[in-house]
Amino acid sequence: MLDLHRLRIFRSVVASGSVHAAATNLGYTPSAVSQHVAALQRETGLALLERAGRGVRPTSAGLALAAEADELLARLGAAEDLVAGLRSGRAGTLSIAYFASAGVMWLPAVVSRLSSEFPGLRLDLRLNDEAPDHPDERADVHLVVARGPLTVGPGSVSHHLRDDPYVAVVPRGHPVADLAQVTLVELERERWIDNDSARGWCRRILLDACAAVGFRPVFHVEAHDYRAALAFVAAGVGITVLPALTAEQPPDGVVVVPVARPAPVRSIHAIVRESAAGTKAGQMAVELLRASSKS
Template sequence: MLDVRRLQVLRAVVTSGSVTAAAAHLGYTPSAISQQVAVLEKEVGIALLERVGRGVRPTEAGRLLTRHTEIISRDIAEAEATLADLRAGRTGRLAIRYFTSVGPTLVAPAVTRLRREHPGVRIDLSLLETEDPLTQVERGEADVSIVVGPRDNRRRGLRLVHLLDDEYLVALPAGHPLAAPPVLDLADLAAEPWVASEPPGPCLDLTLQACAAAGFSPNFTARSEDYATALGFVAAGLGVALVPRLAAQDRRDGVVLRRVRHPEPVRYIYAAVREGTPAQGPLGTLLQALEEAASRQPAPHTAPCVP
């Protein structure tokens, strides 16, 4: 493989017209320049320069290499400029995966700040797929995934940034007999018809585990895969549902929200990135913005429920 530095020395000699002039421009001795050219000629197996009076001129091979060196030098300069922009967060791509209920509350304000501070970064923003969302980060298909996990969530090769503890509330039809008290024991809902508010996955598992801890299995008489539909079913009187507070912010008419206890179901929300990912640049800005957005959400058991 040809040494780029020797090619640039050759280009300097050809451009300057002499070894002495090239040495002066590059800050080397003439003998050092001659040695570099000699090594390059040995590598390519053909003469690159020929003497003309007190100067030199390129052979056909020398002209060929000089033309290609110009292209290589230009490409290197462009690459260095691009890398500098990438390091500074002026360009690049950031793939973000998220689930629906954190979209308006966490992702939207975070991406707004990201666009403002790093306008040259292309943002690939899409909902999580049904497969393990952490796998997408591990494989490099996503730079960050916002996920739900247990309190002490750890995974080799990943860094999990805790964002928010999101408590579950029970959604009841307006006028329901159990809607009067501000807090309900989860066991009080054992005999009620239930609406499944999530597809199979960690959030639905949390509902099932909470009900099991309260001594019953919910009788699902209606199923949905999104909270808006589930709340619509509750408003229609089809049953009750557990809904995380973030998802309940767009509560519809005909639904009341109450806290539950014994147990108090909470989902823990994290931003997952690859271990060793630099904390600065666009990704660092995004993580800071997500944490700021999360800090503006009410802590569990402090926000009022909606009558």
């Protein structure tokens, strides 16, 4: 295997035109440069330099090796830049998995800032409501919804971002629109609009709260996401109950009313792989998510 250090010195001799000039440029003694070049010739079994007046010039084999050394050293420089970028968080990949409402409300600002701070970083964004059980299948930063405190296994850390209480969204002019809060029982006979086609934790938390007061809502319309459900409410089709985060930018024609007795609450967490938690980009992603969740 060729010695990379000797290749550097040989390339300097070719570029400088003499052993003495290369030694001056590199800060070595001429004897040390000559020894490295001689060792490289023994390694390759090739005559790489020949005398030319007071200096040296590369042989045809030396010219070919010098050209190859140029490409090799350029690739090495690029690799060194990549390593430095990975250490500082400026390069590499950061994957972020999220659920729909976080993607709409938080991710645009988070991604914009990360892209500005780390222009060489590739962001891999995934819509995924629930974190896989196996840590290796999770994103570097995985936003998840849970019923309460979250426990993660080895290899990951969990950050609680916020508790998100549920609210009722009703058409303007609805009998409960002017209330400070509304109980779930008061909404039992309404025309309910479903808002979670994934049938994930968010829906289960709501159904469990309804079951706690003795009913299960009858969904007259099944919308596939929160925005569609809000649009149906604005059109006067019925009411919907969903997490407050999803109703922070409601359409015209609707009123948002807090839900009470019981008050369903979902807990939002960021699960971060330890390998990402040690990078500047991963740390900033968590900081930005914390800030977004509190705004």
